[in-house]
Amino acid sequence: MCLAVPMKVMELKADGTGVCELENIRYDVDISLIENVQLEDFLIVHAGFAIEKLDVAEANQRLQLFKELAETYSDGQLD
Amino acid sequence: MKYIDGFRNHLAAKAITKDIHELASKLSEKNIEARIMEVCGSHTMSIARYGIRQILPKNVRLISGPGCPVCVTDAAYIDAAIILAEERAVHIATFGDMLKVPGSSRTLADARGAGGNIHVCYSPLDAVKLAKENPLEQFVFLGIGFETTVPPVISIIKKAKAEKLTNISILTAFKLVPPALEALAQDKDVAVNAFLLPAHVSAIIGAEAYTDFVKRHNISSVIAGFEPLDILLGIKGLLQQLVQGKVELVNQYTRVVKNQGNRVALNLMDTYLKPSDASWRGIGTIPQSGLILRDEYADYDASKKYNVSTQGGTPDKRCRCGDVLRGIIFPDECPLFNKECTPLFPIGPCMVSSEGSCAAYYKYSR
Ligand code: SF4
Numbered sequence: 001m002c003l004a005v006p007m008k009v010m011e012l013k014a015d016g017t018g019v020c021e022l023e024n025i026r027y028d029v030d031i032s033l034i035e036n037v038q039l040e041d042f043l044i045v046h047a048g049f050a051i052e053k054l055d056v057a058e059a060n061q062r063l064q065l066f067k068e069l070a071e072t073y074s075d076g077q078l079d
Numbered sequence: 080m081k082y083i084d085g086f087r088n089h090l091a092a093k094a095i096t097k098d099i100h101e102l103a104s105k106l107s108e109k110n111i112e113a114r115i116m117e118v119c120g121s122h123t124m125s126i127a128r129y130g131i132r133q134i135l136p137k138n139v140r141l142i143s144g145p146g147c148p149v150c151v152t153d154a155a156y157i158d159a160a161i162i163l164a165e166e167r168a169v170h171i172a173t174f175g176d177m178l179k180v181p182g183s184s185r186t187l188a189d190a191r192g193a194g195g196n197i198h199v200c201y202s203p204l205d206a207v208k209l210a211k212e213n214p215l216e217q218f219v220f221l222g223i224g225f226e227t228t229v230p231p232v233i234s235i236i237k238k239a240k241a242e243k244l245t246n247i248s249i250l251t252a253f254k255l256v257p258p259a260l261e262a263l264a265q266d267k268d269v270a271v272n273a274f275l276l277p278a279h280v281s282a283i284i285g286a287e288a289y290t291d292f293v294k295r296h297n298i299s300s301v302i303a304g305f306e307p308l309d310i311l312l313g314i315k316g317l318l319q320q321l322v323q324g325k326v327e328l329v330n331q332y333t334r335v336v337k338n339q340g341n342r343v344a345l346n347l348m349d350t351y352l353k354p355s356d357a358s359w360r361g362i363g364t365i366p367q368s369g370l371i372l373r374d375e376y377a378d379y380d381a382s383k384k385y386n387v388s389t390q391g392g393t394p395d396k397r398c399r400c401g402d403v404l405r406g407i408i409f410p411d412e413c414p415l416f417n418k419e420c421t422p423l424f425p426i427g428p429c430m431v432s433s434e435g436s437c438a439a440y441y442k443y444s445r
Contacts, residue, residue, distance in 0.1 A: 003121045003305065004227070004279050006082045023080060030204060032237075033230055033344045042082060044282065044335055047174075048202025049231040052282040052341055054082060058334040063085040066308055070090035073097070 004046035006054045009039055086306030095311040096134055102318035103136035113139045113321055116406055119277035120147030120434030121305050127439035129307040142406035145259055148224045149176045149432035151359040155392025156252045157182030163219055164195035167385050172206035173221040175199040176432040183393045203231050207238045210247040219381040222249040227279040229253050230344040233351045236379050250381040251371050254357055256280045258368035264296040269405050273317040274300040278332050285340025286330040293328040304332040351376055361401025398427030403436050410440040
């Protein structure tokens, strides 16, 4: 029920809504709960509404950590 | 998409699992069992889907909590929605999960089969659109959900006002997570020593919303996202705390959850809603754990507009969802599990939503 996925903002419309993309599919998204939405931001979308912005710097930092973990693991032992 | 797939990397998962096993053996030297409650249904589903329970050491137990809004919806609420559809000739608009939830004797799917106008919506705004296109008909949106879903649902009022629609209202059964945590922590039958806190509820209310709770109850807590690596890191973080005998609130989901939450959403909730006691199916009434519309918005309050009660109701007494949701039994310990009760013919609400503990067990863990 609380599932929400990151989608990329592709278009900001005059009526205050946005068009976001996930895996090449575009969705109309209500962005009224988020301040200062910019094109190419990633928004966390739930039930047609963006509920928060994805902090890309934080996400990338985490991904880097996972990349390192994966490398150490595969260096250290056979899968 | 890297912001999804990157959080599912299986080698990184193995590396974190290895750490989890090391931490768990330190715990077992101290004779400690980690009893971690994942409060949120989306965590429950992810844990089942990625087989996380199966890769954990024996002394690390994951216990599902009451965080599936569909599962904690009272039978009386379903009865009220059926009365609206059948006796008041109102159109019901709802998230699809609600259709199969058993009321006292029937479901909304039964009411739809009998000719009731019941519309499944992906977004609450779909209901506004329906109301606008059918000005001579009355629409009621079933307002269930936790803090994540509340702002989208009450946006209906803002939209309806802007469009001058008077034919749409909300039947509220909103629930709040922190008061439920409080009730769980006070419940002597619920023996957990760590909480994996919800991802998107926390996005709305903010990490700080739990600070007092963690201090007061002295219970290790980590906010985690719903992807498998988020969950594994969350579990690892909780085990570290248990090994070190530390208690703190850690936000592992910093890419989405801010300390103060989403101010715009919180203000919107405060404008339209006020706290009230709420009844959780199988658990009972938890003080101040719900949100109802403020008196100024009575026109949008379906229970007032149509004078229906969402109290009472007689669910099937044999269903043990209440014990499942408090982590007292596992779903397969319910005598009806996978016998009379299956996702196709659910007896209790925990078997209905894909996020219900019984349904997640049925699908992935049998
Ligand atoms: S298996 Fe069915 S009857 Fe038993 S607790 Fe779960 S939902 Fe209720």
